[in-house]
Amino acid sequence: MTRAAKHIYTLLDDHLGIYDNPQGIEFIMNLDDSVFVVSPIKPPPEPYVDYGLIYPCQPFNTFIDDFHFSGTRALQTMTQDKMWAMYHKGKAEIYCTLVVRVIMYALYFRLTKNNRMIVRDDYDREHTLEMVFTSPLQFLEYTESHFYQEGG
């Protein structure tokens, strides 16, 4: 463990595993020390949707390596720009979650190196899309159509 990793671990641990930085980026460390990062995009395309960028759960050391954090200050000052950069690198995903009463249905979209888009569901089932979505409405419409298909 490097100095940076140790200090970041301590920061997350001191915050009981959940640290929200002043820019609204949330870092969550689970009991097994895996970490995921969430950055909501406001406003969402519809009020019943949670929409944003997510760095999916990874072991602590992978998280440190992927973000190349040099210390706790890097977490404290991080903005959504870095999450977008991670998204374009294929390390973060766009999540689109339909939230209707007790129903929550989420899909996660990420880019690949050859500029294709892969969609993943909560069961880690993946498939490649025919096109790369860019607008929030495209993500929403796809998620809704997939939800209706799944729900019959």
Added chain:
Amino acid sequence: MDTIKPLQMKPANKQPADNAIARFLKSQLGYYTNPFGVQSDLLEDGAFNMTAPYPGILLDTGYVMEICIEDSTIEAFTQLTGIKTVEQLHFATPQLLLELYHQGAAFISVLYESGDSCWELVFQKKDGRIQVKDEDEDLKWIARKKLEKPADLINYVTNYSKKH
């Protein structure tokens, strides 16, 4: 798990730099590791960090020894080292950081991990003496021993771990 401590963040009073190194680092997601293993980081508030493993030593399992500059700015780093181009950054070596340590501008972090425990001490030269910091315990003192070689620092941390 420890109690929640207040977040101690220095005010972001640094202006994000706009020079060749800053533009290069921004284009690299804010960080760059050169062929000598020296990592440069430009944070989003303009703070500049540089870290490298201590050169030319082989450490036992559990030990990490790094030379670091933290919470500086690219301008201050340029003034200190004369490095102002991206090409010069490619050739910055851990030995350069070691020189900065001897000048008191960089510090050495020695981390020792054993089982579930981890100790870290930070060494920095001040007025010809070596100041030691345990940042976890918010303690600092002046070393009474001569700490010249890397092995001196390793032994110092090992002994410290036995007492704490």
